[in-house]
Amino acid sequence: MKLHxxxxxxxxxxxxYVxxxxxxxxxxxxxxxxxxxPNDLDYIVMQFGRIARDHFxxxxxYPMCPLQAFGVALSSFDAKLACE
Structure with missing residues (x-):
């Protein structure tokens, strides 16, 4: 399945933009x-965001399992280390 x-x-x-x-x-x-x-753009499979300086x-x-979600969250830190 291809998610977006x-x-x-x-x-x-x-x-x-928000x-x-x-x-x-x-x-x-x-x-x-x-x-x-992909079939329902209102069905949020995963969301990740900042709630404090060092807390997210x-x-x-479904269809994500905890391991997949954790891996995606970790990968969001890798590409954006120098942006903040």
């Missing part, structure tokens, strides 16, 4: 992301 990053939506109020994490993610970061099911939250559901 959810595309952010433009927010006129903040003049920026994703709706429904209160689970509290800080903006280049590491924040949501992965959606990760939520996932």
């Amino acid at each position: 990053n959810k595309a952010p939506q433009w927010n006129e109020e903040t003049q920026s 994703l709706n994490f429904n209160g689970r993610v509290t800080l903006a970061s280049v590491k924040n992301f949501q992965i959606v099911h 939250t990760m939520d996932f559901q």
